[in-house]
Amino acid sequence: MEQRERDIGSQAERIRALNAELRIEAVTDKLTGLYNARFFWERIADCFEHHHRSGEPFTFAILDIDHFKRINDTYGHLGGDRVLARLAGILRADTRTDDVLARIGGEEFALIMHRISPEDACARLAQLRARLHRDPIRLNACTHIQVTVSIGYTVVGEQQPQPQFAPPRDPQEIVKRADDALYWIKANGRNGCIAWSELDPHYRKQRQTLLHCETRRSPCPSADNRHDGNTAHQPTLPCLGAHPQNPSTSASATNSADSND
Numbered sequence: 624m625e626q627r628e629r630d631i632g633s634q635a636e637r638i639r640a641l642n643a644e645l646r647i648e649a650v651t652d653k654l655t656g657l658y659n660a661r662f663f664w665e666r667i668a669d670c671f672e673h674h675h676r677s678g679e680p681f682t683f684a685i686l687d688i689d690h691f692k693r694i695n696d697t698y699g700h701l702g703g704d705r706v707l708a709r710l711a712g713i714l715r716a717d718t719r720t721d722d723v724l725a726r727i728g729g730e731e732f733a734l735i736m737h738r739i740s741p742e743d744a745c746a747r748l749a750q751l752r753a754r755l756h757r758d759p760i761r762l763n764a765c766t767h768i769q770v771t772v773s774i775g776y777t778v779v780g781e782q783q784p785q786p787q788f789a790p791p792r793d794p795q796e797i798v799k800r801a802d803d804a805l806y807w808i809k810a811n812g813r814n815g816c817i818a819w820s821e822l823d824p825h826y827r828k829q830r831q832t833l834l835h836c837e838t839r840r841s842p843c844p845s846a847d848n849r850h851d852g853n854t855a856h857q858p859t860l861p862c863l864g865a866h867p868q869n870p871s872t873s874a875s876a877t878n879s880a881d882s883n884d
């Protein structure tokens with residue numbers, strides 16, 4: 624009888640360990656080892672709920688590698704994969720225990736920062752962008768690539784007197800705000816970092832109309848058709864660590880600079 628109980632106990636233990644392994648696998652991005660998009664959406668929903676209950680602010684950022692297609696075109700898909708993994712390592716080294724870092728798209732990373740003031744979050748993101756710009760990523764023994772990122776972010780719960788800064792209604796709106804900021808940086812030279820609250824209100828309105836039209840056209844717009852190329856009402860670039868540069872110099876390699884497009 625005792626032996627039977629021990630067997631059942633160790634089987635239950637094995638099942639628990641297996642379940643834990645499966646759970647880790649289900650929330651992990653295989654290429655980078657970071658959390659995946661599925662986990663990210665669970666957590667941003669949790670953060671949104673928590674913020675509603677506690678009033679604690681948090682910062683959400685999207686980081687997107689600039690001209691990543693050129694890296695793939697120049698170094699092949701495997702080279703691109705290596706850059707993604709190395710960049711993930713750099714981002715991970717920079718995260719605190721409270722942070723949630725995930726890969727949410729091909730070359731797109733999400734960072735949720737808790738228990739950090741908006742000013743500190745902003746400074747951290749600006750430093751991160753600057754460090755990536757400064758330090759080339761090692762692809763192999765003789766190739767180092769300068770990779771730049773664009774960062775859009777939003778502070779949830781920041782005190783803002785202006786009516787246009789109404790609190791986000793759901794997690795999707797939080798992500799959309801950071802994405803709007805990212806889109807702005809992408810359209811204004813890349814290699815920069817900007818908060819949604821700093822976008823010109825006219826630009827935000829224009830984006831909303833644009834997205835609304837796109838949603839009606841297609842329920843799932845691709846990254847390409849999100850870009851309308853219309854820069855007529857874009858604001859001037861604010862400070863916040865933004866260092867616009869000629870896009871053609873981004874994502875260039877220190878030992879073989881030119882890309883194919």
Ligand SMILES: Nc1nc2c(ncn2[C@@H]2O[C@H](COP(=O)(O)OP(=O)(O)OP(=O)(O)O)[C@@H](O)[C@H]2O)c(=O)[nH]1
Nearest residue numbers: 688689690691692693695700703704729730809846
């Ligand atoms: N190596 C590799 N490439 C990927 C992966 N997922 C997506 N991509 C590639 O990432 C590239 C993204 O290209 P775009 O969306 O045009 O973006 P971009 O070239 O970074 O341009 P901007 O974002 O506008 O600066 C595409 O070529 C995809 O094929 C992946 O897991 N590995």
